[in-house]
Amino acid sequence: MLGRTPSQTVGPFFAIALCREKQSEIVPGGSLRIGGQVFDGAGEPVPDAVVELWQADQGGTRWGRCGTNETGRFEFRTEKPTSVGGEAPAVEVNVFARGLLRHLVTRIYFPDEVAANEADPVLSSLEPPDRETLIAAEEDGGLRFDIYLQGEKQTVFFAL
Amino acid sequence: MSDERVVHLAEDVDPPLLYPEYRSTTLRAPQRPPIIVPDRFRDLESPVYGHDDIGEADHDLTRQHAGEPQGERIIVTGRVVEEDGRPVPNALVEIWQANAGGRYQHEGDQHPAPLDPNFSGAGRTLTGADGTYEFVTVKPGAYPWKNHPNAWRPAHIHFSLFGRAFSSRLVTQMYFPGDPLFEFDPIFQSVRDPEARKRLVARFELELTQSEWALGYRFDIVLRRTAFE
Numbered sequence: 409m410l411g412r413t414p415s416q417t418v419g420p421f422f423a424i425a426l427c428r429e430k431q432s433e434i435v436p437g438g439s440l441r442i443g444g445q446v447f448d449g450a451g452e453p454v455p456d457a458v459v460e461l462w463q464a465d466q467g468g469t470r471w472g473r474c475g476t477n478e479t480g481r482f483e484f485r486t487e488k489p490t491s492v493g494g495e496a497p498a499v500e501v502n503v504f505a506r507g508l509l510r511h512l513v514t515r516i517y518f519p520d521e522v523a524a525n526e527a528d529p530v531l532s533s534l535e536p537p538d539r540e541t542l543i544a545a546e547e548d549g550g551l552r553f554d555i556y557l558q559g560e561k562q563t564v565f566f567a568l
Numbered sequence: 569m570s571d572e573r574v575v576h577l578a579e580d581v582d583p584p585l586l587y588p589e590y591r592s593t594t595l596r597a598p599q600r601p602p603i604i605v606p607d608r609f610r611d612l613e614s615p616v617y618g619h620d621d622i623g624e625a626d627h628d629l630t631r632q633h634a635g636e637p638q639g640e641r642i643i644v645t646g647r648v649v650e651e652d653g654r655p656v657p658n659a660l661v662e663i664w665q666a667n668a669g670g671r672y673q674h675e676g677d678q679h680p681a682p683l684d685p686n687f688s689g690a691g692r693t694l695t696g697a698d699g700t701y702e703f704v705t706v707k708p709g710a711y712p713w714k715n716h717p718n719a720w721r722p723a724h725i726h727f728s729l730f731g732r733a734f735s736s737r738l739v740t741q742m743y744f745p746g747d748p749l750f751e752f753d754p755i756f757q758s759v760r761d762p763e764a765r766k767r768l769v770a771r772f773e774l775e776l777t778q779s780e781w782a783l784g785y786r787f788d789i790v791l792r793r794t795a796f797e
Contacts, residue, residue, distance in 0.1 A: 409651045410790045414759040415582045416741040421672040425664035425690035449595040471615040507592030509583035509758050557596045567602035568735045
């Protein structure tokens with residue numbers, strides 16, 4: 409086996425390559441808006457993160473990304489994915505930022521999928537406060553999913 | 569799909585999330601351990617990119633403007649493979665970098681080095697059938713940052729890669745051989761295994777160097793193994 413190439417931080421200037429065109433419409437004109445903010449351990453917004461969403465679809469994987477603005481905010485347009493393999497529907501998330509030497513992986517679950525969320529093997533393995541960090545909140549006809557990198561409210565992240 | 573699977577712990581190769589010498593990690597590194605997830609999550613296939621999405625000069629950062637950028641013209645090429653050596657074809661490779669004077673075309677970069685009107689510092693390409701990619705660019709300059717007194721980043725090119733699956737996603741940095749700043753750079757040093765660190769450094773190759781034109785560097789990239797054939 410060959411040795412893997414190690415990860416390094418995306419740094420503060422990724423936008424010149426990774427945000428040069430709008431890629432936040434996972435499904436163009438999609439009916440579902442998912443937005444949120446990224447916060448650091450001091451509760452300050454992270455203005456130099458890039459959030460990437462992946463979701464399985466019949467035709468393959470749909471994908472989008474969005475750099476955070478000065479208030480740490482990102483926003484996507486998509487459609488809700490369907491459930492796969494008996495798990496609750498979810499969107500996979502990668503978070504890159506200055507100060508993250510490797511990217512973080514998490515998952516967005518949907519607040520209207522109460523029964524499926526109950527039965528989901530990932531969610532049901534978590535204590536309630538942790539589980540809550542993975543379920544988006546309804547807000548203004550869309551969904552809000554804040555990402556806390558550190559601290560009391562830290563989002564649950566996944567090991568790949 | 570293969571039943572055989574190696575469970576990797578990220579830190580045997582990747583840097584730790586908390587590395588206080590790199591100050592920005594202190595408020596951004598999660599403190600609680602990650603949870604392990606089922607394979608399906610790892611195995612989500614990468615999105616497909618078409619050649620139509622990539623512009624003709626996207627891989628040649630010296631041809632994106634009316635004139636040529638200042639600096640030492642270089643060719644950066646290599647193969648993207650998985651740990652078992654299998655090439656990764658049709659992988660999207662994106663790069664970004666400072667100009668030859670060590671300045672990014674980004675409003676947040678306040679280093680008092682000149683901007684170059686002929687250099688944006690961003691490129692992208694898809695790997696070929698054997699995993700090969702190639703960029704033409706100029707060698708980036710070192711630049712100061714505020715991590716600690718008199719802190720300078722060694723010259724580097726940022727790389728973003730999509731492999732076969734969600735688990736192959738990689739963002740890294742390529743460095744140049746023999747840089748005197750290596751020992752002082754906490755981002756480079758955050759990779760604790762010296763052998764793994766070497767894999768971040770491109771190799772100068774005379775065979776890649778084009779006479780009277782550009783110096784050649786090889787940077788092969790090894791992504792996490794996936795179950796995909």
